[in-house]
Each structure stands twice: as structure tokens, then as C-alpha cells.
Amino acid sequence: MSFPWARQYTPSNGLTRFLDEKLPLPRLVYNAVGAGYPVPRNLSYFWNFGVLAGFCLVLQIVTGVVLAMHYAANGTVAFDSVEHIMRDVNWGWMLRYAHANGASFFFIVIYIHIFRGFFYASYKPPREMIWLIGVVIFLLMMATAFMGYVLPWGQMSFWGAKVITGLFGAIPVVGEGLQVWLLGGYAPDNAALNRFFSLHYLLPFVIAGCVILHIWALHIPGSSNPTGVEVKQESDTLPFHPYYTAKDGFGLGVFLLAYFLFVFFMPNALGHPDNYIPANPLSTPALIVPEWYFYPFYAILRAFTFDFILPAKLWGVLAMFAAILVWFFLPWLDRGPVRSGHYRPLFRKFFWFGLIPCMAALFYLGGAHAEEPYIMLSQIATAYYFLHFLVILPIVSSIERPDPLPYSITEAVLGSDKKAVLGENAEPVAV
Amino acid sequence: MATTTATPDEHAVVTDGVATEGVRRRDFIEIAAVSAAGIGGLVMVYPLISQMAPSADVLAESTTELDVGALEVGQSIKAIFRKQPVFVRRLTAPEIEQANATDVGELRDPQTLAERTLADHPDLLVVMGVCTHLGCVPLGAVEGENKGDYGGYFCPCHGSHYDTAARIRKGPAPLNLQVPDYSVNGTTLVIGEA
Numbered sequence: 001m002s003f004p005w006a007r008q009y010t011p012s013n014g015l016t017r018f019l020d021e022k023l024p025l026p027r028l029v030y031n032a033v034g035a036g037y038p039v040p041r042n043l044s045y046f047w048n049f050g051v052l053a054g055f056c057l058v059l060q061i062v063t064g065v066v067l068a069m070h071y072a073a074n075g076t077v078a079f080d081s082v083e084h085i086m087r088d089v090n091w092g093w094m095l096r097y098a099h100a101n102g103a104s105f106f107f108i109v110i111y112i113h114i115f116r117g118f119f120y121a122s123y124k125p126p127r128e129m130i131w132l133i134g135v136v137i138f139l140l141m142m143a144t145a146f147m148g149y150v151l152p153w154g155q156m157s158f159w160g161a162k163v164i165t166g167l168f169g170a171i172p173v174v175g176e177g178l179q180v181w182l183l184g185g186y187a188p189d190n191a192a193l194n195r196f197f198s199l200h201y202l203l204p205f206v207i208a209g210c211v212i213l214h215i216w217a218l219h220i221p222g223s224s225n226p227t228g229v230e231v232k233q234e235s236d237t238l239p240f241h242p243y244y245t246a247k248d249g250f251g252l253g254v255f256l257l258a259y260f261l262f263v264f265f266m267p268n269a270l271g272h273p274d275n276y277i278p279a280n281p282l283s284t285p286a287l288i289v290p291e292w293y294f295y296p297f298y299a300i301l302r303a304f305t306f307d308f309i310l311p312a313k314l315w316g317v318l319a320m321f322a323a324i325l326v327w328f329f330l331p332w333l334d335r336g337p338v339r340s341g342h343y344r345p346l347f348r349k350f351f352w353f354g355l356i357p358c359m360a361a362l363f364y365l366g367g368a369h370a371e372e373p374y375i376m377l378s379q380i381a382t383a384y385y386f387l388h389f390l391v392i393l394p395i396v397s398s399i400e401r402p403d404p405l406p407y408s409i410t411e412a413v414l415g416s417d418k419k420a421v422l423g424e425n426a427e428p429v430a431v
Numbered sequence: 432m433a434t435t436t437a438t439p440d441e442h443a444v445v446t447d448g449v450a451t452e453g454v455r456r457r458d459f460i461e462i463a464a465v466s467a468a469g470i471g472g473l474v475m476v477y478p479l480i481s482q483m484a485p486s487a488d489v490l491a492e493s494t495t496e497l498d499v500g501a502l503e504v505g506q507s508i509k510a511i512f513r514k515q516p517v518f519v520r521r522l523t524a525p526e527i528e529q530a531n532a533t534d535v536g537e538l539r540d541p542q543t544l545a546e547r548t549l550a551d552h553p554d555l556l557v558v559m560g561v562c563t564h565l566g567c568v569p570l571g572a573v574e575g576e577n578k579g580d581y582g583g584y585f586c587p588c589h590g591s592h593y594d595t596a597a598r599i600r601k602g603p604a605p606l607n608l609q610v611p612d613y614s615v616n617g618t619t620l621v622i623g624e625a
Contacts, residue, residue: 066482088486091478249468
């Protein structure tokens, strides 16, 4: 949907008139990210991260396609071909570091994007579908990142592949057969490496397709905003271009500074040194952990150390997947009528002093050694994580008395709806 | 972008020190920002294109050394130089005579045999085994192969005939078989370095 006051696209010359008639791509762009998309005027920098995530996806696809021109997915030469990229290929070192750090920054961006969704309850009606597609994109990203990490065929690649496919071995009855089928063997080898490469190349394009659905779904109700109050009138909005292209452009510049700081000055800071040791099926590294962005879920996996009706291993796997799948139910678990955390005092307390410390702890614990006191702390954090989503959130959102909301976005910004500086289509109003 | 277009300064309307028409300070910021982003983007394109050029390990294979001490008159060797065939032949006296008897002015790519060999080794002919038409490997380097109508090389793909000095005489190829840079050090032939 577009608001009735949205600017209309008018082709200005012969070429654009021709295109508008035959294939109205310029119109699509104008209405999606141009002046034809009215956006709430009060978006904060937290609303930059969707565009940044899109940028990261393009960055990963471009650098990835280029790296695939030099990489060989074969157990005997994969590690050497990565070193060949680092040493021989023109600019290969930069392209590989850009891709590896690009994955980390993609996850930083996406975690902040999800955090924004949690705090401002962006998942609430009418935006449930945007949220659901977003969770699907996150799952696809996790699969893509995991398979990409296997490709250099170093020690962490190999043992990561073994451990993650081992998760499926926990499933009763069919588990072991499933694991062998996934790997195409009894341990990771050529068959696994080849299919991981194939899927690692495919999934980003599936993600790109889901991103189109995500944006399509977004444009039906339009963007949310920090007050959570829906757009009521033209003075509540600004055209996406030039206002938010400029704001997103500035955010992109800040993002690129941080990103290239890593690419050029500490390219291996977010990786594991063990992955520069070629894969050795006979020796496991002392500390086997996934990439940092999987730490919270890895901590949940390792928190289950005791059998309770089901084997501990299965509990860990179920809990790890449930930790993400629970996000699918958020639109219905959060029962409050108000969206934004700014107007929900109780929700806000549990968010900042419950969920955030819990996530921070899981992030830390996922990278720690599997020993006490880390295991016990993981168990407490895991318990709280599920308690938050399944018990605290539904109860808090039911009993909470929200703060009064502003009448409109304009009132929230200007203090009074009456002083509204109306949009360009409106008649001047005497105040 | 701003809807305001640049006009001379004297038309600028200034209210409270801020130009509302004509060239504004904001125009400068917009042009500077978009230019910086554009140049930055173009700079990033360079590595993406450069990565497809030969890598360091390919460039490291840029010379080939051959021992030509045992190469007898009338014999040829086929070697590999930069992943492509190269023909090395010790020409016989009749072949040299035949090459020198040709009227250079009639050739499609006029060159004398002397211009295609080293002064110290006028009987050693080193040419790339790559037809100048579309890159097939001509026949004639191996005993018993078709040497074409002029006793040198014959390309079976589209019928180019090269003479004893490997110059194009008949067929679609535009140029003589290319003579790579090479030098002879004792009995060692170094292809790839003049």
C-alpha cells in the first residue's frame, strides 16, 4: 500500500516513457526506495540496518562470485587454493578478507536489525509477515555462513562440519542415517565439501529472493517507527528519497569505516587461527567453537548435559533449533496493544535487564571452554532465554499498563499536532 | 538530489544568511558526498577486475628453458611455453635457401628469415605453435605430418599454409607464426627472455 499523498512517478523523457510502458522498472524503484515511498519522519539510526543488511548481501555475493573463480572445492586442493587466493591472485587477499569479515559484519548488522525488531515490537500486526520472512532469512544466513566456513578446509572447517552435521545424528531412529546422507560419507570429505560449495553458492540467491518478499511485505503497511504509532497524515511522513537515502548513506559510510578497519588492519581478529591448519581427520583442535555469530546458539546446545526422558544430546539440538523457531511465534506471544518499548515500562525493564544480559551471557559462554562454571551459567542463561519468550513476555504484555502514546508521529516530533508543518501537497494552514 | 539547479550567484536569494535559491552550501555538500561515494565505488571496482588477470603463479611460469645441443639439422621439438606449444626447428640448408629465395614484397606479412632468427643462430627457428588465424596448433613439427604447400607448417583447422620460415603464404591466417622473445645461452634456449 502506498499512502494517498505519495508522490507519483512521471516519466520525464522518451526513454523513461518507453520503459514505463514496456517494463516499469524505474517506477518500481521510485515507489520502493525513491521519492514515491512515504516513510515516517521520525526514524532513528536503528532503521538504517535493513539497508545495511541489503548492502552486506550484495557485498557477499560480489566478493563470493569472484572468490569462486579461484577456489577449488576438492579435499586435496581446497586449502591450497585458498592460500593461492591469498598469495597469487591479484588482490585475492583483500577479496577473501572482505568476504570473511563481510560475513561477520552481515551478522552484526542483522543482529542489530533483529534487536530493533524486539525492542520496537516490529513483529506486531500488521507486520507479522515481514517478521516471519525475516526469521526465514536469518535461518538461511546461518546455513550459508556455516557452509562457507567449511570451504577453506582448515581444522575448524572440518571439525565444524563434523560437529554441526553430528547435530542431526541426535535425532532418534533416522539420525545416523541422516548424518551419513548429509555428508555423503561417514566423515566430512570430498562429497560433503562439494555439496557445501554448491549450496553455499546457491543459498545467497535464495536469500536475495526472500529479501524481495521481505521488502514487498514491508511496503504493504509501510515502515514502522520509534513511537509505534501508525502514520495518520502526510505530515507524519517524508519521501524516502532524498531524506532516507541521505540518512542511510551516512549510516553506510560509518559502517564502511568500521568494516574496512577490520578488513585492512585486523582481518583475522574475528576468525580462529586453527583454521590456518589444513584439515586433519585424526586430530581435533583443543577448543572447537563455531564462528562468533553462532555462540549464543552453541551455548544453548552445550547447556544440556543430563538425560531427562530424552537423551541430553537430543535436548541440546532441540533447544538450539527452538531458540530460533520461538521467534516465529513472537507476534502472538507478545499480547500488548502497544508496540514501541519506549511506551512499555515493564516490557522495557525485562528487555534491558533480562533479555539483553541473557543474550550477552550466551554470546560469551558459547565461546568459552565446556567446563564449570560455564556450563552451569549456560544452563541458567538458556533457561532464562526460554522463560523470557514463553512466560515473561506473554504475562508482562498482558498485565502491563503502557504509557500514554502521542496522538501522532507529528505530535511526537513537534510537540503538537496543531503546529504541524504539513507536506508539500497541503494547503497552507493559518495557525 | 536537490531540485535547485545551479544559477549564478547574483540570482541567489539569501534569507538569514542561508541561500534559498541559486547555489546553496548544501549543493556543495551533496556534490562532494556523491562524488566521494562514486570515486570510492569506482576504486573498489579495480580489484574486482584485476583479480581476473594472470595470478602470480601463472606469471612465474613466464620463461621456458630447453637444451637444444642435441637438436640435429632437420629436427624439430615441440615444447610448452606459457601453456602453449612452441616449435623449435634446426633448418636444413635447402629450407634456408627456399626461405631466402622468396620475394619478401609478395608476402602477406613481409619478414625475411634473418628477421625471424638470431644473428648467431640463423638456422634455429623458434615460433609459437599457434595459428595466427584462430589459435589451432599447425601440423609439420613432427616427422610425417602435413607440412603444407610451402614445406613449413599447415594448420588443419582452416587450411593456413606456412613456409619454411613459418611465414603465412596461403589461407585465412593474417600473420606469420609469432616468434617469441628468446635467447640462446651455450646450448640452452631460454624462451620468454630476449
